[in-house]
Amino acid sequence: MQDLINxxxxxxxxxxxxxxxxxxxxxxxxxxxxTIIKAYNDYYLADPITRQWGD
Structure with a gap:
């Protein structure tokens, strides 16, 4: 997923x-x-302190 974000x-x-x-x-x-775009948006728009991928 990180590769897609990059x-x-x-x-x-x-x-x-x-x-x-x-x-x-x-x-x-x-x-x-x-779904991938939503995950990207949720991650990218999150507060940098709380950014993390699911376990």
């Missing part, structure tokens, strides 16, 4: 296309892609 940070236009459903991640269907 990719989104380096290529924000790719994230924009994913959010607009103009693209999807290879190997993931649209629903899985939406």
């Amino acid at each position: 990719y989104f940070l380096n290529y924000p236009e790719a994230l924009k296309k994913l959010k607009n459903k103009e693209a999807c991640l290879i190997g993931f269907d649209v629903q899985e892609t939406e």
